[in-house]
Amino acid sequence: MKRLLIVAHAPSPNTKRMLDAVMRGATSEDISGVDALALSPFDTGPDDVKAAGALILGTTENLGYMSGALKDFFDRCYYPCLEETQGLAYALYIRAGQDGTGTRRAVESITTGLRWRAVQEPLICRGQWNDTFLEQCEELGQAMAAGLEAGIF
Numbered sequence: 001m002k003r004l005l006i007v008a009h010a011p012s013p014n015t016k017r018m019l020d021a022v023m024r025g026a027t028s029e030d031i032s033g034v035d036a037l038a039l040s041p042f043d044t045g046p047d048d049v050k051a052a053g054a055l056i057l058g059t060t061e062n063l064g065y066m067s068g069a070l071k072d073f074f075d076r077c078y079y080p081c082l083e084e085t086q087g088l089a090y091a092l093y094i095r096a097g098q099d100g101t102g103t104r105r106a107v108e109s110i111t112t113g114l115r116w117r118a119v120q121e122p123l124i125c126r127g128q129w130n131d132t133f134l135e136q137c138e139e140l141g142q143a144m145a146a147g148l149e150a151g152i153f
Helices: 015-028 044-048 068-082 101-114 131-150
Strands: 002-008 034-039 054-060 088-094 123-126
Touching: 002 015, 002 044, 002 068, 002 131, 015 034, 015 054, 015 131, 034 054, 034 131, 044 068, 054 068, 054 101, 054 131, 088 101, 088 131, 123 131
Parallel strands: 002 034, 002 054, 054 088, 088 123
Antiparallel strands: none
8 A cells, every 4th residue: 555645734724624625635535555644744754754655745834934843844854864765756735825935945945855756836825715725635635646546656
C-alpha cells in the first residue's frame, strides 16, 4: 500500500474544511492501493516523510509567509530527510488572505533544497472565503492519490 501523507496546518474552521476536502479526495472510492494519512505539522516527523510515496502540504498565509507550524515541520525534518527523500513528489495548497506569493516562494525554496518535485502548480485559495476552495482541495487530494496509485510519481 502506498502512503499519501498530508501535512497541513488547519487552525480555523474553514482551513479544517479544506483539509477535510483534501482527505475526501485522497480517500475517494475510485482510489485503491493508497493509504492517505493527514497529520498536523507538529505531529509529523522525518519517519513519516520517509515512509510517504507522495506528500501534500497545506498552509495558511501568515504575514506573507507559511504558517509557523509548517516552518517547524521543515525545521525538524529538513536534515533527517535531505538525503533520503530526494525526488519526493509533492503538491501544495495555500489559504491566502492576500496573494500567497510569499508563502509559495518560501515553501518552494525549502522544497527545492530538499530536492522534492512539485507535480502540479500550487493551489492558492486567495481572498475572501469561497466554497469553491473545497472543490479545488478535493480535486487536489484525488489527483495526488490517483497519480500515486498509477505510479506516475
